[in-house]
Amino acid sequence: MCYDVAIIGAGVVGALTARALSKYQLKTALLEAQNDVAMGATKANSAIVHAGFDALPGTLKAKFNVLGCEMMPKVCKDLSVPYKNNGSLVVAFSEEEMETVQKLYDRGIANGVPQLSILNKEELKALEPNLADNVCGALRAESAGIVCPYELTIAATENAVTNGAECIRNCKVEAIDFADGVFTLKTTAGDIQTKYVIDAAGVHSDDIARMIGDESVNIVVRRGEYFILDRAVGNMVSHTIFQCPTKMGKGILVSPTVDGNLLIGPTAEEIDDKDDVSTTLAGLHDVKVFSTKSCPAVSTRNAITSFSGNRAHPVTDDFILGPSKVNPQFIHASGIESPGLSSAPALGEYLAKVVVDAMGGVEEKEDFDGTRKEVFRFRHATDEERAAAIAKNPAYGRIICRCETVTEGEIIDAIRAPAGARDVDGVKRRTRAGMGRCQGGFCGSKVVEILARELGCPINEITKFGNGSNILFDKTK
Ligand SMILES: Cc1cc2nc3c(=O)[nH]c(=O)nc-3n(C[C@H](O)[C@H](O)[C@H](O)COP(=O)(O)OP(=O)(O)OC[C@H]3O[C@@H](n4cnc5c(N)ncnc54)[C@H](O)[C@@H]3O)c2cc1C
Numbered sequence: 001m002c003y004d005v006a007i008i009g010a011g012v013v014g015a016l017t018a019r020a021l022s023k024y025q026l027k028t029a030l031l032e033a034q035n036d037v038a039m040g041a042t043k044a045n046s047a048i049v050h051a052g053f054d055a056l057p058g059t060l061k062a063k064f065n066v067l068g069c070e071m072m073p074k075v076c077k078d079l080s081v082p083y084k085n086n087g088s089l090v091v092a093f094s095e096e097e098m099e100t101v102q103k104l105y106d107r108g109i110a111n112g113v114p115q116l117s118i119l120n121k122e123e124l125k126a127l128e129p130n131l132a133d134n135v136c137g138a139l140r141a142e143s144a145g146i147v148c149p150y151e152l153t154i155a156a157t158e159n160a161v162t163n164g165a166e167c168i169r170n171c172k173v174e175a176i177d178f179a180d181g182v183f184t185l186k187t188t189a190g191d192i193q194t195k196y197v198i199d200a201a202g203v204h205s206d207d208i209a210r211m212i213g214d215e216s217v218n219i220v221v222r223r224g225e226y227f228i229l230d231r232a233v234g235n236m237v238s239h240t241i242f243q244c245p246t247k248m249g250k251g252i253l254v255s256p257t258v259d260g261n262l263l264i265g266p267t268a269e270e271i272d273d274k275d276d277v278s279t280t281l282a283g284l285h286d287v288k289v290f291s292t293k294s295c296p297a298v299s300t301r302n303a304i305t306s307f308s309g310n311r312a313h314p315v316t317d318d319f320i321l322g323p324s325k326v327n328p329q330f331i332h333a334s335g336i337e338s339p340g341l342s343s344a345p346a347l348g349e350y351l352a353k354v355v356v357d358a359m360g361g362v363e364e365k366e367d368f369d370g371t372r373k374e375v376f377r378f379r380h381a382t383d384e385e386r387a388a389a390i391a392k393n394p395a396y397g398r399i400i401c402r403c404e405t406v407t408e409g410e411i412i413d414a415i416r417a418p419a420g421a422r423d424v425d426g427v428k429r430r431t432r433a434g435m436g437r438c439q440g441g442f443c444g445s446k447v448v449e450i451l452a453r454e455l456g457c458p459i460n461e462i463t464k465f466g467n468g469s470n471i472l473f474d475k476t477k
Contacts (some may be wrong), residue, residue: 023163
């Protein structure tokens, strides 16, 4: 069988592209090297839906950021994914930095960003009393928001699959041949034939482009490290707090998350190993120092975990989108660093249109449904909703994760969903079991048992995140 389109990489861009393509009468495959979707930059970023004032006017980043930010609330609503329009502030600590704030304001206006304003110190402190006393003012962007990036990707994949797309995991593309108008992708899951390829492989998108002899894409990897603070810290800030940007990026932020934690980071460090997502003492030290500059009350003593993610920084400094000059049936979606998450809904629609226009005459499906049924969340449910759920299925009455109040029923739903969880981290990203203060110390073994039962495999085959990360070993063998 030959697919019409194969998307390489199931990050937020690949998943939303698959969803956009699933509106059409096309055979679409979403190919992912890892055991789950959202395993690249998409699982480890700041989760900010940027307003769109950072990128230079006329760039693809500026265009897709502003469009994506506008689309995000509806996409999240349709996919039943949490989104919050909390707004952002770029805080200045000197008169010189107030000039940067003015420049960002002007840039935002040129990019078409709505609801921008410049605040003086009093206005800023009235909005965010926990900011440092030496702030001078800020750029306020009321259209900015926060989202859960992996939930968005999981939901978009699920919706694409429900509408007929295929998601193939553990499918690493290792080589690409092209003959008679058809690509043959040599993958770890066997050969896959397709008429069009969309390269959404994140930090590896240049490696994929080189497989067809396209040397035009060059990605430099910039790692960013973070701390997540315990929910008990409370709402120290309600907006996302940026400092003034530098040539390495937007600097260290302090931001609430949609799940009520406080996120601090990221650093920006160029590294050679594209897949090295370790955290470092030096990086986390910088996170601590710079976050307290904005918000002195932030304390890393409240950190429940740290993590890092790798940015796919293109040497051209802009998104690389559209047909390759080497083969127009190969479509680039490369160099999607920040604001890639914010831009993803618009990028998905754009990339789908590139393919549909190139193929010509592709019909839309009459039965496409872009909505995803609301996922039952015990922790958000009222007592009446809880009672009704337990009456239907007693598994909703068994709490597995005490920190995040996640029930067995929710874990089973996450495993049984289209393109559902296959490992412990997959359950964690879909349900939040293991995301709380104890980081899975109490619920981890129960999640392993449920996974083994649901997937019908021995318990020692259950992994943390696929790829040999087995949790239990049979020492007798
Ligand atoms: C530290 C940091 C902070 C950020 N903060 C923000 C922010 O606040 N707001 C914002 O808008 N953006 C932010 N971004 C950018 C955003 O995270 C990315 O733009 C977005 O996640 C990119 O998605 P993607 O789908 O292109 O790539 P990825 O999420 O990296 O997905 C690529 C996928 O391709 C797969 N893959 C790779 N090679 C192969 C292969 N050979 N075969 C099959 N599959 C393969 C990978 O496993 C991966 O799952 C940030 C990024 C980082 C790293």
